[in-house]
Amino acid sequence: MANLPAQAAADTLGARLGRVALYAALGLFALFYLMPMLVMIATSLKDVEEIRSGSLLAWPQSVSLDAWRYAWSEACIGVECTGLAPYFRNSVLMAVPAVLLSSLFGALNGYALTKWRFRGANVVFGMLLFGSFIPFQVVLLPMSQTLGFLGLASSVPGLVLVHTVYGIAFTTLFFRNYYVTLPDDLVKAATIDGAGFFTIFWRIILPLSPSIIVVTVIWQFTQIWNDFLFGASFTSGGAQPVTVALNNLVNTTTGVKLYNVDMAAAIIAALPTLLVYIVAGRYFVRGLTAGSVKG
Amino acid sequence: MAHLEVRNVRKSFGDTHVLKGISLDLAGGEFLVLLGPSGCGKSTLLNMIAGLDSITDGEIVIDGRVVNAVHPKNRDIAMVFQSYALYPNMTVKKNIAFGLEMRGVPADERARLIAKTSALLQIDHLLDRKPAQLSGGQRQRVAMGRALVRDPKIFLFDEPLSNLDAKLRVDMRTEIKKLHGRLGTTIVYVTHDQIEAMTLATQIAVMRGGVIEQLAPPQDVYETPANMYVGGFVGSPPMNFVPATVVDQGNGLGVRFRCAANGGDGDVVLPLADPAAAAQWKDREVVFGLRPEALTDYNEAEASIREHAHAFDCRVDVLEPTGADTLTYVELGGSTAIARVNPRRTTRPGDTMRLMADMSHASLFDPSTERRI
Numbered sequence: 248m249a250n251l252p253a254q255a256a257a258d259t260l261g262a263r264l265g266r267v268a269l270y271a272a273l274g275l276f277a278l279f280y281l282m283p284m285l286v287m288i289a290t291s292l293k294d295v296e297e298i299r300s301g302s303l304l305a306w307p308q309s310v311s312l313d314a315w316r317y318a319w320s321e322a323c324i325g326v327e328c329t330g331l332a333p334y335f336r337n338s339v340l341m342a343v344p345a346v347l348l349s350s351l352f353g354a355l356n357g358y359a360l361t362k363w364r365f366r367g368a369n370v371v372f373g374m375l376l377f378g379s380f381i382p383f384q385v386v387l388l389p390m391s392q393t394l395g396f397l398g399l400a401s402s403v404p405g406l407v408l409v410h411t412v413y414g415i416a417f418t419t420l421f422f423r424n425y426y427v428t429l430p431d432d433l434v435k436a437a438t439i440d441g442a443g444f445f446t447i448f449w450r451i452i453l454p455l456s457p458s459i460i461v462v463t464v465i466w467q468f469t470q471i472w473n474d475f476l477f478g479a480s481f482t483s484g485g486a487q488p489v490t491v492a493l494n495n496l497v498n499t500t501t502g503v504k505l506y507n508v509d510m511a512a513a514i515i516a517a518l519p520t521l522l523v524y525i526v527a528g529r530y531f532v533r534g535l536t537a538g539s540v541k542g
Numbered sequence: 543m544a545h546l547e548v549r550n551v552r553k554s555f556g557d558t559h560v561l562k563g564i565s566l567d568l569a570g571g572e573f574l575v576l577l578g579p580s581g582c583g584k585s586t587l588l589n590m591i592a593g594l595d596s597i598t599d600g601e602i603v604i605d606g607r608v609v610n611a612v613h614p615k616n617r618d619i620a621m622v623f624q625s626y627a628l629y630p631n632m633t634v635k636k637n638i639a640f641g642l643e644m645r646g647v648p649a650d651e652r653a654r655l656i657a658k659t660s661a662l663l664q665i666d667h668l669l670d671r672k673p674a675q676l677s678g679g680q681r682q683r684v685a686m687g688r689a690l691v692r693d694p695k696i697f698l699f700d701e702p703l704s705n706l707d708a709k710l711r712v713d714m715r716t717e718i719k720k721l722h723g724r725l726g727t728t729i730v731y732v733t734h735d736q737i738e739a740m741t742l743a744t745q746i747a748v749m750r751g752g753v754i755e756q757l758a759p760p761q762d763v764y765e766t767p768a769n770m771y772v773g774g775f776v777g778s779p780p781m782n783f784v785p786a787t788v789v790d791q792g793n794g795l796g797v798r799f800r801c802a803a804n805g806g807d808g809d810v811v812l813p814l815a816d817p818a819a820a821a822q823w824k825d826r827e828v829v830f831g832l833r834p835e836a837l838t839d840y841n842e843a844e845a846s847i848r849e850h851a852h853a854f855d856c857r858v859d860v861l862e863p864t865g866a867d868t869l870t871y872v873e874l875g876g877s878t879a880i881a882r883v884n885p886r887r888t889t890r891p892g893d894t895m896r897l898m899a900d901m902s903h904a905s906l907f908d909p910s911t912e913r914r915i
């Protein structure tokens with residue numbers, strides 16, 4: 248209904264011209280933002296010879312996936328020439344459990360903090376809030392000691408633990424802010440109906456949370472997948488995540504710089520977060536605005 | 543049919559004392575209405591009976607068992623919330639079934655009970671809808687269904703009708719009353735609507751600021767309010783309060799107050815129907831309370847059959863026609879009083895009119911404590 252007047256207005260010539268100008272401007276901006284991406288893709292599809300002789304902006308003359316294959320399975324990362332594949336796997340093994348665990352704990356915390364206001368709930372929430380403002384660098388040393396103590400140093404499970412713990416502050420904040428908008432009467436009614444803490448959580452609260460779950464999962468996945476600092480600080484060699492491996496790949500190439508391989512590797516490393524946005528992006532926007540409207 | 547007892551129950555949130563010693567004794571099958579203004583602690587009391595809120599002090603007893611430490615689900619109560627609190631993610635059927643499921647009622651038994659309840663409430667055609675697809679009245683019925691289906695010992699209602707429009711509210715009120723007649727379950731019902739309280743209750747507890755001001759059957763609350771607050775809160779328009787003095791009158795006592803009439807200002811003395819009760823108050827100031835319907839236009843025929851009806855003249859200030867009656871504002875003893883007058887017997891504002899007070903329905907209050915004498 249809301250865009251009916253706009254459509255009516257588009258019927259006049261002036262308005263139509265305005266529209267054309269608007270789309271032209273938008274297209275220009277889009278191009279501006281997409282340019283680096285296009286250059287990356289184009290470069291990754293060229294061979295080394297073409298990169299050296301041709302223009303950076305030119306489209307590849309012969310499309311070849313060799314650079315991708317090389318980046319994925321052959322490129323040398325440090326001394327191991329395994330390509331990105333094992334590190335990509337590390338990242339998946341790190342990100343998926345860490346995202347799931349931190350989101351689950353965040354949901355449980357948010358639920359407990361809003362619907363079971365125990366003594367000191369506000370203090371706990373205040374400390375969690377504070378936790379989300381602590382810079383990464385501050386926790387590096389104590390965390391590495393802790394990991395050493397737990398025997399998880401330089402391992403993927405160690406990274407899962409770090410990201411889960413560090414993520415809980417954010418996920419709790421997200422879920423708490425969403426759950427305060429859910430009426431307390433739901434929990435009271437369910438309590439009288441005979442449901443306990445976890446039953447209410449699984450049967451009533453979680454089914455009402457898809458939008459905030461999507462927001463949290465996207466946020467956490469992006470944070471964890473893109474993390475470099477923790478990965479670089481707490482792991483070495485075969486346990487490194489793809490971001491660290493990418494860095495090493497780019498830095499250890501000796502001799503001729505294989506820009507096509509670097510670009511392909513960079514795209515590979517960025518692909519999962521891109522994919523998550525494409526698949527769930529519209530839920531993200533919807534989730535961010537949920538709660539602001541009664542529904 | 544459960545016997546509910548509330549023994550000197552208190553509730554404090556830190557230094558805020560929300561309930562200051564509430565005691566009730568409710569026989570099985572009674573319909574108790576907690577009536578009071580916003581913030582007086584009605585919902586708090588209801589939540590404590592339900593077990594949703596902890597009890598600072600005192601005891602709640604259901605059928606002789608102290609339930610202070612009993613979990614809400616084991617108290618065998620059901621509650622209907624003002625917001626209905628239907629589970630938005632479940633269909634109507636699942637909403638109704640949830641409590642049964644939690645209690646481990648087998649599926650076929652659940653289906654039978656849902657069918658029975660939904661037929662009773664006429665919501666059978668809505669069973670597969672989600673709450674968002676229901677109107678306010680339908681949601682209300684589902685919320686009732688969720689409570690009814692478990693056949694609890696006590697029903698708790700927290701302002702269940704306040705989100706409905708006026709017409710639906712009256713319909714549902716009648717239906718709740720019928721339901722109570724049919725099931726005979728003990729009910730505690732919170733409202734701040736005094737008409738709802740009068741029509742539904744077998745007992746009304748008028749609350750103010752965390753205390754019960756009066757606990758009595760509706761007609762008693764209406765006719766013999768325990769204090770001026772109750773008299774003013776129950777009834778629409780509220781009871782008239784006239785500052786007056788108790789004086790000798792014939793061989794009994796009467797109340798004397800000033801009243802303008804026939805261009806002058808004069809004293810009116812109305813004989814008390816029960817002078818013995820006011821004996822100690824002779825020559826002292828009191829507040830004389832009279833319901834608007836006990837203050838009417840003078841009617842010779844009626845005056846002659848009613849022993850305690852007495853006529854006096856008074857100047858009319860304002861007229862408010864309501865259809866059935868015209869509310870006639872007069873000034874008695876310096877404060878405004880309202881008379882219910884037959885629309886065909888009104889005069890113009892400023893004129894003097896002959897009124898009749900039915901003193902058998904008069905109340906006297908102590909002006910300092912505001913308590914009934």
Ligand SMILES: Nc1ncnc2c1ncn2[C@@H]1O[C@H](COP(=O)(O)OP(=O)(O)OP(=O)(O)O)[C@@H](O)[C@H]1O
Pocket residue numbers: 555558560578579580581582583584585586587734
């Ligand atoms: N958690 C709390 N902490 C402090 N004060 C509270 C808390 N909950 C309720 N109160 C106070 O207790 C008083 C009674 O609240 P309650 O909800 O029982 O009122 P009510 O009679 O049901 O009012 P209404 O008709 O508006 O529903 C209010 O003054 C309220 O501010």
Ligand SMILES: [Mg+2]
Pocket residue numbers: 584585586700
């Ligand atoms: Mg309330």
